[in-house]
Amino acid sequence: MAKRRNESNSLNDLLKTFVQENSLEKGMDKIDVRNAWINLMGKGVNTYTTQIELKRDTLYVCLSSSVLRQELAFGKDKIIRMINEELGKDIVKAIIFR
Template structure:
């Protein structure tokens, strides 16, 4: 079992330490990217989004509308910037729309 420290720590500090010790950051980034996509894109885009996956630093988004895919392809850099700002760190470097 882990040694208990007598110093008072906030819950956020304890959770950060737990995530770092167990190397859970990549898994949490995958979940956080999905949440950021749904919150930033809104219902109009989310209705046509069928799959979202983060592999390394590339975000793959599968859309059921070719028209929407073409329209979003014009603003890929802006979407990547918005997602990274939402997450507070550079997780996504490249966006691929399928």
């Protein structure tokens, strides 16, 4: 019969270890950035958002409204700052609106 280890770890710590050991950080970052965009931008912007994709350190956002695309382009730095603050780390360095 196998012996049990008496070490107790939280589920959060075990999941973090699993993600790090299997090099899953980049995939998790993509999901986290997408969720941060949805939470921060609100229902109005998300209505016109068709695709969100993180490649390396650049966030590509496809919008179906050219007016909204132009308006968001003026606030790129603020959006980058807000997303990185939401995530607690600097993942996004640039945003390209399509």
